[in-house]
Amino acid sequence: MKLVEHFEAGLDAPICLTWELTYACNLACVHCLSSSGRRDPHELTTPECKSLIDELRRMQVFYVNIGGGEPTVRRDFWELLHYAVAHDVGVKFSTNGSRITPAVAAQLASTDYVDVQISLDGATAGVNDAVRGPGSYATALRAMGHLAQAGMDGFKLSVVVTRENVAQLDEFKAIADAHRAQLRLTRLRPAGRGADVWDRLHPTAVQQLELYQWLLAHGGDVLTGDSFFHLGAYGDALPGLGMCGAGRVVCLIDPIGDVYACPFAIHEQFRAGNVRGGGFEAVWRGSELFAALRGPQSAGACSSCGQYDACRGGCMAAKFFTGLPLDGPDPECVLGHGEASLELVDQAAPLPKPSPDHSRQRPSRACDESPLTVIAG
């Protein structure tokens, strides 16, 4: 049995576990995977978080990817971070950088087993701020400066590749290099609020090919979290496992303890259980959803495609949130089968929406209306 087949059958514990600590966020990025904004009143408490960390240690989950929301807005964030690393659970956390002061950066640099990932979605303020909000580029660059100054070498600069920034890959690499950081590129998913902007922000077919060539040329220096395995169907495999790890080697724990198959699949259909009560291990080992994901998968409409072994049908979440069948092509299938399938999607049927939506309420039209009406002559 090949290693990848073991992975497909599921491991005793995840390799890559994402833990969104809070849905609260001081930004409102248009493509937020977790539809974050407001804190959920049922967030795991500090003792619950610590007992989860104890369990992760017992399961030998060597590190967690902490995100949100903006995880640093949780008042017990630093307490939990230190608790985790003191208990052999390394932490990599994602942040927009707003709380990375020079003092925090110095403390991070002196803490073992902690890694930081700064999110930036444009190599220029114009491109970034259109997605992440006004001032967010300056905030991220300031944080990166503090981390570099503190000697936090090798921290991550994390970029979601979009139609608007795919031409800036060299610039992103230069920004990372200038801060002795490592560039990490991930795929835009139509998950959370990403579903609202997918049509206008996901890379075009031409851009996907450019991205693929760029990744082949820079493979060794750039991390991708195995994000672009669907591009393997162009021919040469990209570095990584080249498979969907959802529920097999990957999963997500959300702020209220719900366990989902992957960070891009926050929807009732992909919810495996909750850590409250029986704990995480019981969900990881006992969930029917995970058992199904670890069983034989049907290639469906892709079974006649010669590239199926390369892309394995692509991303489950990308299919689900664009209304495509899970046993068919990815919406960004590089051979164009996804676009053909999308034309068959029943336009009258509503697309699935992310189950919990913590987006801050946008002001309604009525409240937003100017008390003054001017009719131009």
Added chain:
Amino acid sequence: MSVLDRAWTVPEQVALRPEAFGALAYHFGTRRLSFLKSPELFAAVRNLEHHPTARDACLAAGVDERRLAAYERALGTLAETGMISERETAAR
């Protein structure tokens, strides 16, 4: 001198997690993850510190002598990436 003829140990910063295929090895310092793709390799690595040479650790783990070359390569990679480190003293 070959990797097989030297004495090794698993550094404190490295953790091993058994899996059906063998084990995961994680280095907390470099954040590097490696896959030990056979239960015999896992057993050999876990035994390293109890044997005067890696060869002895492999044989004690049930590795077939004819396959030692593959284990030499695997242990060499683990050594290069800091997953195992050389030790001076004889078996503990």
